[in-house]
Amino acid sequence: MSLTLVLIIITVVISYAAFQNPNLKYKLMFNPVHVADQGQWFRLISSGFVHSNWVHLGFNMFTFYFFGELVERVFIAIKGPVGSVYFIVFYLMAIVISELPSLFKHRHNVHYNSLGASGGVAAMVFCSILFFPTSPICLYGFVCIPGFILGTGYVIYSYMKGKDMSDNVNHNAHLIGALFGIVFTIIMRPTVLMDFVSQISNYSIFN
Numbered sequence: 001m002s003l004t005l006v007l008i009i010i011t012v013v014i015s016y017a018a019f020q021n022p023n024l025k026y027k028l029m030f031n032p033v034h035v036a037d038q039g040q041w042f043r044l045i046s047s048g049f050v051h052s053n054w055v056h057l058g059f060n061m062f063t064f065y066f067f068g069e070l071v072e073r074v075f076i077a078i079k080g081p082v083g084s085v086y087f088i089v090f091y092l093m094a095i096v097i098s099e100l101p102s103l104f105k106h107r108h109n110v111h112y113n114s115l116g117a118s119g120g121v122a123a124m125v126f127c128s129i130l131f132f133p134t135s136p137i138c139l140y141g142f143v144c145i146p147g148f149i150l151g152t153g154y155v156i157y158s159y160m161k162g163k164d165m166s167d168n169v170n171h172n173a174h175l176i177g178a179l180f181g182i183v184f185t186i187i188m189r190p191t192v193l194m195d196f197v198s199q200i201s202n203y204s205i206f207n
Contacts, residue, residue, distance in 0.1 A: 094123035123181030
């Protein structure tokens with residue numbers, strides 16, 4: 001069984017338990033005041049394993065399954081058996097780091113909460129885009145767009161929605177997760193950047 005599938009099962013079990021117990025959900029979700037002032041640093045990770053509802057959970061885990069499986073195989077191909085360790089560290093770090101801007105921005109706002117694996121999932125998506133920028137990513141199963149184009153649109157959308165803040169979604173966490181995915185991948189495999197540029201420069205919509 002892949003680590004991706006193990007993480008998905010763990011996330012589904014914890015999220016389901018939190019659906020049934022609102023107190024558990026509150027104890028696990030990210031709250032900057034509880035983290036900074038009360039030392040509940042575990043929330044930086046536990047928040048990535050709880051979700052607001054089945055749609056939120058399903059979308060994140062569906063995306064994580066396809067991109068996580070790919071990234072996991074790439075890491076193992078590059079690093080051998082220790083690639084599995086890189087994969088776990090990569091995912092958990094992405095969840096934590098994607099919450100850090102909100103920690104500093106809202107550290108005195110007791111009413112601010114966030115939850116979900118979106119930061120970690122965004123890191124997986126952008127890691128895969130670096131390795132396979134011209135491979136199509138299919139939205140809703142039928143609209144297929146090359147990864148580097150979709151990724152560019154995603155960054156612009158997240159940035160604009162993060163400034164707008166009209167839908168109560170932490171788009172900045174998505175953006176930071178995506179950025180972390182890029183940085184981590186380049187540090188782990190420096191040549192990936194040149195390969196990315198080479199693939200983009202040779203890309204044609206008519207191929």
